[in-house]
Amino acid sequence: MRVNALARRALPTVLGTTLFSLAVMAQSGTPAIPAEAQKAAKTVRPEAIEAHMRHLSDDKLQGRKPGTPGYELAAQYVENQFKQLGFTPVGKSYRQAVPLRRAQVVEEGSSMSLTRRSADGLDGPAQTLTYGRNFILSPQFGRATSEVSAPVVFVGFGVSAPELGYDDYANIDVRGKIVACFNGAPASFPSNQRAYSGSAKQEVAAARGAVGIITFSLPTDMRARIESNAPRNRLPTYRWVDPKGQAQRTYPQLKVIASMGDSTARTLFAGAEKTFDQARIAATQSKPQAFPLNLSVRARTQTELNDGLVGENIVGMLPGTDPRLKDEYVVYVSHLDHLGITRPLKSAPADSINNGAHDNASGVAINLEAARLFASLPKAPRRSVLFVAVTGEEMGLLGSDYFASNPTVPKDKIVANLCLDMPFFFHPLIDIVPYGSEHSSMVGAVNAAAQFVGVQIAKDPIPEQAVFMRSDHFSFVRQGIPAIYIKSGSTTGDTRDGTKLNLDWRATVYHTPKDDMNQPFDWSAAARHVQLQFLIGYLTAQADERPVWNKGDFFGTKFGR
Incomplete structure (x- = not known):
C-alpha cells in the first residue's frame, strides 16, 4: 500500500x-x-x-x-x-601557476557620506555613514586609495539586456555619476539569464561611464543583505593578475563599489520622484526604471594590496x-x-x-x-x-x-x-x-x-x-x-x-x-x-x-x- x-x-x-x-x-x-x-x-x-x-x-x-x-x-x-x-602533462609540468592579488579594505581609512539637495537647490550638511552598519565597501585592485564625489542615479536592477526586452539604462545618462540599484535581476528572466544579469552590474555600469556603484537588496532577499553577510564581506578579496600586473575582472572606472544596508538604502529616495517602496514594486513587476536621486555621495576606499600568493591548477591530458x-x-x-x-x-x-x-x-x-x-x-x-x-x-x-x-x-x-x-x-x-x-x-x-x-x-x-x-x-x-x-x-x-x-x-x-x-x-x-x-x-x-x-x-x- x-x-x-x-x-x-x-x-x-x-x-x-x-x-x-x-x-x-x-x-x-x-x-x-x-x-x-x-x-x-x-x-x-x-x-x-x-x-x-x-x-x-x-x-x-x-x-x-x-x-x-x-x-x-x-x-x-x-x-x-x-x-x-x-x-x-601539457608541456613540462602538470602544474599551471595562477598569480593572485589579495585586496582588503582598510576600514579605518575608508568612509562614505551623503549630501542632500534642499528645495532651494542648495546642498545640505554631509551625513556621515557608519562602516559595517550602513555600508560595506569592496576593495580597489588597482590603487591603494580611491576617492570620488558624485551625484547618485537610481537604475532599477542595474541591468541592460535589450535582447530580453529589458534595459534600466535605456533613458538615462550616468556618465560621471554613481549608480544605485537593487541586487538581483528581473524575475521575468529565464533562470540562467537572470543569474548572469544579476552578476554583471559592475561591468554594465562601467561601460555606461558610471564612476561608482551602490547595491542593496530587495526587502525579501535576506541572503544579500550586508547585515547577513558582514563577516564574509570583511574578508580579503582576490583576483588573478596578467603579466602586466593588471588585476582581471575588475573595473577601475568604478572608484567606489559599495553595498548598503536596507534601512540606509531607503533614505536614498527622500525627495526623489519615486519612494523606495514604489521603486521596489516596479522592480518586483520587472519594469525597467531609472531616475536621479536627490543627493550626492562622497566615498573614500583605502585598500591593502598584496601580490604574494600564487595558486596552482593541476592539468592532465589523455x-x-x-x-x-x-x-x-x-x-x-x-x-x-x-x-x-x-x-x-x-x-x-x-x-x-x-x-x-x-x-x-x-x-x-x-x-x-x-x-x-x-x-x-x-x-x-x-x-x-x-x-x-x-x-x-x-x-x-x-x-x-x-x-x-x-x-x-x-x-x-x-x-x-x-x-x-x-x-x-x-x-x-x-x-x-x-x-x-x-x-x-x-x-x-x-x-x-x-x-x-x-x-x-x-x-x-x-x-x-x-x-x-x-x-x-x-x-x-x-x-x-x-x-x-x-x-x-x-x-x-x-x-x-x-x-x-x-x-x-x-x-x-x-x-x-x-x-x-x-x-x-x-x-x-x-x-x-x-x-x-x-x-x-x-x-x-x-x-x-x-x-x-x-x-x-x-x-x-x-x-x-
Missing part, C-alpha cells in the same frame, strides 16, 4: 520530468553509445570515489586553502593520480587518436580548493577545519574516477581530453577563469567543458539538472548519457540560488565555450523532499567544518554521476563536429565565437 501511495504522489513529478526531457530531446539528436564506452561505464567503482574523497578531505590537508601546505598535499595527490592513469581531431580538447574541471581553517564551531565538536568533503572533494573524486574510465578504454577518444583540478574557486572562480583565459592548449581548440561541483548525492540519483544543456548542441550527449544511466532530466528546483553562475563551468562560457554542469535533481524515491534536503544542507553545513566525511553520502548515486560525466565527455570527444551554441542563444550571442 505504501509503495502504491508513493508512486501516485511521484507520478506528476516523474511525468513532468519525462515530458520536459522529451521536449529537450526533440531539439537535438541523441547519439548512440558505442559498446566499448558502455562497458567502461559499467566498471565504475563507488569505493574508489569514497577513497579519493576521504584522502582529499582528511584533516591533515587542513581544508585545502590555496597557498597552504594542505593544498600542496591535495595537488600532489591529484598529480600522482594523473601519472598512474597515464595522463600526460591525447586523442584521430589525426584530424586530436588537437581539439574536451576539458573537465572540478575545484580542488576549499576554505582552510576558520573559527571553531560554536557547537560541539569545536572543529575549525573546513574539510570540504562535498565541496568539492566529491567533484574531484568523481572526475578522477571518470578519468580512470577514459584510461581503461581500448582506444582513447578521437579528441584529446583534459582533466583540470582548479584552484581559487572559493575566491571567485579564479583558477578556472585563469585557465579558460590562458589555457595550456590553444583556446580556440577547446570545444567543450564539463564541470562538477557539489553534485549532491545524499539520496538516490533519479533525476538530474544539467545546467547549460539548453544552450548548446551538447544536449544530445546529455540525453544519451541520461538514458543509459537511467535518470530523468529535471528543471532547476532552486533558480533563486543562481547555480548557473556559481561554479567553474561559467569561466568557459565567458570564453564562448559550451559547458555542462550537472547536479542532482529533487526526486529521492521516498518521502523525503530533495529540494528541502538541499536547502537545509546549504543553510547548516555548506562552508562550515560540518562538511566532512561524517555525512550520509549515497555512493551508488556518486557512481552514476561518474557514468554521466564520462559518457557526456566521451560522446563529445568522439563526435564528428564540435558542439555549437543554439541559434540565437543568449550566452552564445553574448560570448560565442
Whole structure:
C-alpha cells in the first residue's frame, strides 16, 4: 500500500520530468553509445570515489586553502593520480601557476557620506555613514586609495539586456555619476539569464561611464543583505593578475563599489520622484526604471594590496587518436580548493577545519574516477581530453577563469567543458539538472548519457540560488565555450523532499567544518554521476563536429565565437 501511495504522489513529478526531457530531446539528436564506452561505464567503482574523497578531505590537508601546505598535499595527490592513469602533462609540468592579488579594505581609512539637495537647490550638511552598519565597501585592485564625489542615479536592477526586452539604462545618462540599484535581476528572466544579469552590474555600469556603484537588496532577499553577510564581506578579496600586473575582472572606472544596508538604502529616495517602496514594486513587476536621486555621495576606499600568493591548477591530458581531431580538447574541471581553517564551531565538536568533503572533494573524486574510465578504454577518444583540478574557486572562480583565459592548449581548440561541483548525492540519483544543456548542441550527449544511466532530466528546483553562475563551468562560457554542469535533481524515491534536503544542507553545513566525511553520502548515486560525466565527455570527444551554441542563444550571442 505504501509503495502504491508513493508512486501516485511521484507520478506528476516523474511525468513532468519525462515530458520536459522529451521536449529537450526533440531539439537535438541523441547519439548512440558505442559498446566499448558502455562497458567502461559499467566498471565504475563507488569505493574508489569514497577513497579519493576521504584522502582529499582528511584533516591533515587542513581544508585545502590555496597557498597552504594542505593544498600542496591535495595537488600532489591529484598529480600522482594523473601519472598512474597515464595522463600526460601539457608541456613540462602538470602544474599551471595562477598569480593572485589579495585586496582588503582598510576600514579605518575608508568612509562614505551623503549630501542632500534642499528645495532651494542648495546642498545640505554631509551625513556621515557608519562602516559595517550602513555600508560595506569592496576593495580597489588597482590603487591603494580611491576617492570620488558624485551625484547618485537610481537604475532599477542595474541591468541592460535589450535582447530580453529589458534595459534600466535605456533613458538615462550616468556618465560621471554613481549608480544605485537593487541586487538581483528581473524575475521575468529565464533562470540562467537572470543569474548572469544579476552578476554583471559592475561591468554594465562601467561601460555606461558610471564612476561608482551602490547595491542593496530587495526587502525579501535576506541572503544579500550586508547585515547577513558582514563577516564574509570583511574578508580579503582576490583576483588573478596578467603579466602586466593588471588585476582581471575588475573595473577601475568604478572608484567606489559599495553595498548598503536596507534601512540606509531607503533614505536614498527622500525627495526623489519615486519612494523606495514604489521603486521596489516596479522592480518586483520587472519594469525597467531609472531616475536621479536627490543627493550626492562622497566615498573614500583605502585598500591593502598584496601580490604574494600564487595558486596552482593541476592539468592532465589523455591525447586523442584521430589525426584530424586530436588537437581539439574536451576539458573537465572540478575545484580542488576549499576554505582552510576558520573559527571553531560554536557547537560541539569545536572543529575549525573546513574539510570540504562535498565541496568539492566529491567533484574531484568523481572526475578522477571518470578519468580512470577514459584510461581503461581500448582506444582513447578521437579528441584529446583534459582533466583540470582548479584552484581559487572559493575566491571567485579564479583558477578556472585563469585557465579558460590562458589555457595550456590553444583556446580556440577547446570545444567543450564539463564541470562538477557539489553534485549532491545524499539520496538516490533519479533525476538530474544539467545546467547549460539548453544552450548548446551538447544536449544530445546529455540525453544519451541520461538514458543509459537511467535518470530523468529535471528543471532547476532552486533558480533563486543562481547555480548557473556559481561554479567553474561559467569561466568557459565567458570564453564562448559550451559547458555542462550537472547536479542532482529533487526526486529521492521516498518521502523525503530533495529540494528541502538541499536547502537545509546549504543553510547548516555548506562552508562550515560540518562538511566532512561524517555525512550520509549515497555512493551508488556518486557512481552514476561518474557514468554521466564520462559518457557526456566521451560522446563529445568522439563526435564528428564540435558542439555549437543554439541559434540565437543568449550566452552564445553574448560570448560565442
